[in-house]
Amino acid sequence: EIVLTQSPGTLSLSPGERATLSCRASQSVSSNYLAWYQQKPGQAPRLLIYGASRRATGIPDRLSGSGSGTDFTLTISRLEPEDFAVYYCQQYGSSPTFGQGTKVEIK
Amino acid sequence: EVQLVESGGGLVQPGGSLRLSCAGSGFTFSYYEMNWVRQAPGKGLEWVSYISNSGDTIYYADSVKGRFTISRDNAKNSLFLQMSSLRAEDTGVYYCARGDLGYCSGGSCYSHYWGQGTLVTVSS
Numbered sequence: 001e002i003v004l005t006q007s008p009g010t011l012s013l014s015p016g017e018r019a020t021l022s023c024r025a026s027q028s029v030s031s032n033y034l035a036w037y038q039q040k041p042g043q044a045p046r047l048l049i050y051g052a053s054r055r056a057t058g059i060p061d062r063l064s065g066s067g068s069g070t071d072f073t074l075t076i077s078r079l080e081p082e083d084f085a086v087y088y089c090q091q092y093g094s095s096p097t098f099g100q101g102t103k104v105e106i107k
Numbered sequence: 108e109v110q111l112v113e114s115g116g117g118l119v120q121p122g123g124s125l126r127l128s129c130a131g132s133g134f135t136f137s138y139y140e141m142n143w144v145r146q147a148p149g150k151g152l153e154w155v156s157y158i159s160n161s162g163d164t165i166y167y168a169d170s171v172k173g174r175f176t177i178s179r180d181n182a183k184n185s186l187f188l189q190m191s192s193l194r195a196e197d198t199g200v201y202y203c204a205r206g207d208l209g210y211c212s213g214g215s216c217y218s219h220y221w222g223q224g225t226l227v228t229v230s231s
Contacts, residue, residue, distance in 0.1 A: 035217035037152075044202055044221035045152065050210065056219060088152055092215040095166070096142075096154040 002027055002091050004099035012107040019076040021102045023089035028069045030093030036065055036074045037088045039101075045088065049074065079104070109133040109220045111203045116225030123193050123229070129186040129203030129222055137161075137181035140211045142218060143188050145227075147199040155201070156188065157214045166214045171197075193229045200224035 003026040013019055023034065032052040037045035047056045049065035052072055062077045076083055084106050089099040115127040127143075143155040156177040157166040165177055176189040186203055204218035 031212065033212055033215070033217075037218075039152075044224055045218070046221075047217065047219045050207075050217045050219075090152070090217060092217050093212060094215060095168075096157075096215045098152040098154070100151045 002029065002094055002097050004089055004091060004097055006087075006089060006099035006102045008102060009100075010103045010105060012105050013079055014107045015079050015081055017079050019074075019079055019083070019104055021074040021076075021087055021104075023067075023072040023074070023099050025070040025072070025091060029072075029091045032068050032072075033091060033093035034065075034067070034072050035090045035092065037090065038083075038085045039088065040085045048087075076104075109205070111205060111220055111222035113201065113203050113222040113225040116201065116227045118228045118230065119193055120231050121194060121229055124189070124191040125193065125227060127188040127190065127201055127203075127225055127227070129188075131184045131186065131203075131205070134205070136179075136184040138208060139205050140214075140216055141179065141186045142204045142206070142216060143177065143186075144202045144204050144218065144221075145197075145199045146202070146224075147196070150199070157216070158186070159214070164214055190227070193227075195229050198227060198229045200226050 005024045007022045034052045036049040039045045053065045086101045110132045112130045158177045174192045178187045202224045203222040205220045206216035
């Protein structure tokens with residue numbers, strides 16, 4: 001099983017700032033099959049990124065994914081109020097696993 | 108518009124059983140591989156089970172193998188999860204989820220569309 005470790009656990013930032021979220025895999029993720037999700041309280045997760053860097057439909061270009069192999073990053077270039085949430089990475093190159101999440105909170 | 112609506116959650120005693128359902132609409136259900144994903148209260152996401160579009164291929168997480176059974180009825184655009192020998196650690200919100208055509212790899216998918224979830228509570 002591939003273990004995904006997300007860091008930091010919590011990111012305290014102000015609107016307009018840049019957010020950098022990390023997802024590190026215990027072994028290489030096949031074909032960079034890595035997705036990112038956003039989840040707000042009481043809501044289902046929302047797909048943001050798949051294939052490590054491909055934005056899902058309707059996702060603004062201030063969100064971007066990068067990385068390969070074992071190290072992946074989600075970047076939010078300028079935080080908007082609606083971006084404060086919990087973010088999860090998921091690998092689907094083998095039996096699916098999720099990271100433990102990074103909470104982006106308002107500073 | 109793609110919609111997934113789960114039902115069947117509730118309170119059940121340890122060792123009991125429950126059957127979850129998920130009704131899909133707004134897409135050709137029989138084309139898509141489907142998954143169940145769960146989330147314990149205040150915790151992260153955990154993949155539970157996968158079923159191919161035809162129902163011929165099925166996978167389970169080790170934590171539920173031998174206790175849960177996934178199935179589907181394409182004629183009724185429905186996905187099911189039969190849960191038995193339930194434990195306290197099975198408590199959580201269960202989501203039905205759909206990926207995108209051609210983007211599953213050996214039964215492993217990302218999930219583009221999610222239902223609103225149904226809460227399962229295992230407690231005496």
